[in-house]
Amino acid sequence: MxxxxxxxxxxxxxxxxxxxxxxxxxxxxxxxxxxxxxxxxxxxxxxxxxxxxxRYFDTEPRSRGGKTGNMPDGLTPARVRELNDQGIPDKEISIMFERSPSYVGKVKNRWRKHRVMARAESGAEEVK
Incomplete structure (x- = not known):
């Protein structure tokens, strides 16, 4: 309520x-x-x-962290892997997508945690 x-x-x-x-x-x-x-x-x-x-104050679930889902278009596990294979480090990829230098490293850790990177390696369907 x-x-x-x-x-x-x-x-x-x-x-x-x-x-x-x-x-x-x-x-x-x-x-x-x-x-x-x-x-x-x-x-x-x-x-x-x-x-x-x-209890009337605690009716909604608490949200944690900042904005979610603001992933730039084109930043996918397969694309990051492709750029890494070309020798482009994560910091450069972050700057290419106009994010902070540590952004891609953090996103890659999140992908690993959710096993998205493994799916991208095997050629399976990507999950955003």
Missing amino acids: KLTKEERIRLTYQIGDIIEQKCRRCYYNRSDDASFSINICAKCPTGQTLRQLG
Whole structure:
């Protein structure tokens, strides 16, 4: 469920109000003074409510890393192997495709990890 900006703000305030009212002097933590670090207790009913409200924020899978799929046209395992066989190093190939000098080396490692380079050597169909 995707929350609107207003719903997210309202939910954040609701969580903050619960923490202010019930967690600062928590019976389950046995703290007499006002606590400034809040740990959600597993056995605390307020903690269970906070956990339930927090689940609304974690509905989408987290993305890792930067942009994906911005591979330049023509940069394939077979093409890189062909240029390497001609004696052109990876750094030069990267510059030819207007990328950083380490780009082709990193892409080749990713291809090796996914076994795309082995398929290119055997003449099998390439995977982008």
